[in-house]
Amino acid sequence: MRITDIREATASISSEIQNAYVNFSQMTVSVIAVESDVIRGGKPVTGYGFCSNGRYAQGGILRERLIPRLRAAGEADLLCEFGDNFDPHKIRDVMLANEKPGGHGDRAVAAGALDMAVWDLVAKIDQLPLWRLLSERYNSGRHDERVMVYPGGGYYYPGKGLDRLQDEMRGYRDQGYTVVKMKIGAVPLADDLARMEAVMQLVGGNDLAVDANGRFDLAEALVYGEAMAPYNLFWFEEPGDPLDFQLNAELAAQYPGALATGENLFSIQDARNLIRHGGMRPDQDWIQVDPALSYGLTEYLDIIKMVEGLGWSRRRLIPHGGHQLALALAAGLQLGGSESYPGVFQPFGGFADDTVIVDGLAEPGEHIGIGMENKIDMFNEIQRLVG
């Protein structure tokens, strides 16, 4: 059993939206196909992957470092002990050989995309939905039939007023979502409070999450926190720089509500530092590391162990990214939930076309592998780019 081809390409997910930090008019992702010599229905079984949004495509690192190492590896270096499937853990070690420690950024994104394709391939070879494979291998067969999901939305974009923000949120409720999220931090506090209160005409504060995308310094975060405390929000996300653990700890000491952060932490080391130094409260706060940005599901398995070793429940993990991989691992490994993108980062954002949201919960479905073939617009684009 061997890998016969690895193809990668760059896809555009550009849009007019912006958060408090960046606009997405030039945003791209890497798309990958890992083809095997296993033939089913006359065609080679192939795994597909892509990186999550926000950090751009990683073609250079993939083409110059990670993919050549896989191509150069011996067959046995990539297979599990029984030789009847690939071993994502061994593949990770091969693709990251001769990479120095530290500096977890673009490299982690590149590896995340490639690792997604590997897991899709592995689940397809086992003829299982990825979430079932994860449940059997790593969770004693336990799993969740339904996963808490929330739409990452409420972006700023040109000409968007309170009416359109309310329309957007009403749309999410009509689609079956319970908790909704909106961006804050790109306009003055009074304007953001008016935006929040407009949304709270439709949903209770305890179903509203807000996301500052790392924009605030400590003083701003505290002022926002004090102003928002009466709303009893679902969470206050990424208040300050993702690596300013001290800011997070000082805010956590004063802000009574839940905090959430981690989408811009790209390794087990960085996530561990958040828990060690960030003042996060295991009974109420949320960790949002995204496997499709941070070396993949393989590293995420280690992150779950690390988190539990530090006394946290895996239920406090809700991955960023709104992709099928996150939904699969939330279901199979019984995490707290998954972000969802019903409206943005198309065609890569969101779940399979037949995924129905009821009472804010999504079922992972019985699609073999990650199930990208069942998200038609996305899969057509993947096919066009990497066959």
Added chain:
Amino acid sequence: MRITDIREATASISSEIQNAYVNFSQMTVSVIAVESDVIRGGKPVTGYGFCSNGRYAQGGILRERLIPRLRAAGEADLLCEFGDNFDPHKIRDVMLANEKPGGHGDRAVAAGALDMAVWDLVAKIDQLPLWRLLSERYNSGRHDERVMVYPGGGYYYPGKGLDRLQDEMRGYRDQGYTVVKMKIGAVPLADDLARMEAVMQLVGGNDLAVDANGRFDLAEALVYGEAMAPYNLFWFEEPGDPLDFQLNAELAAQYPGALATGENLFSIQDARNLIRHGGMRPDQDWIQVDPALSYGLTEYLDIIKMVEGLGWSRRRLIPHGGHQLALALAAGLQLGGSESYPGVFQPFGGFADDTVIVDGLAEPGEHIGIGMENKIDMFNEIQRLVG
């Protein structure tokens, strides 16, 4: 005044050496030329830059993100207020626009190479050695005539025994170095102790630095620390994972000698976390952030301010990398010293060809700009690659 062309290419610095973590047989760096419309001697004034070793070339990020943003910028977005030179701070903001916070890795390396070329260009337009320009702009004209330098050496490579390790160290002493450095952590402790004691037949322990390149877990670091404490070493470098600040703090609480780390921290946020959470002792430990890996000299100026704001002296900063940029900023901004590469990472390692080392000190020289034109083998390679 405008940038007329930006060229980039990948250069090999492959060699047979290895440290405790990686081998360098596939190692590359990015090389950059930033050409201006300022004509001197009939030729456009051009700045050159490259990234430091260990993290590979970054052509993808440069070609897809950083360089296009500079090309698309308006003239005024890149110039200082008087319009008679480029402004590296404004250029940094342009090249990193729409980049999310966190994830400081390959992107920081790409920016470091481009930023080096910008500073070389700026100093050339001002017709000053870079270290003099830094001294005048940021250090009230103060500077150091001579800079403490030490050779980054003592690597493991095939067939190298104690004799050849001693020969290497004897060679550094003959070249004028006082403090020397060797790698540890790739062989059992007893073997490493024998290697250290072989070197200490030539140099006092207080002139020997050892470097574990992030290899040890806490238990190993403590065992090595206890075994090495009697040697009274110059420093014990990068004992554990560069982001395991807790390990560093626990080691610092037990190991009496100096610690040094930071070459794998690529941003002001990561360096700040080392000081906040890593237990580093401002009276004896060393911080080794490398400007040619961490967004460049422009970010390094902010790092100096941050370090001093937290009560540290800039004399505790000794940049990794062994390049002329580090020597220039150590001299012009009065840091603690600079690494040097008389033997490795050629042709990019090391200083100008006419740099003489006396009593472990190097003079930065009067070459205009960074002075890469005066390191002939390297400059020939740069000319071949990016004109």
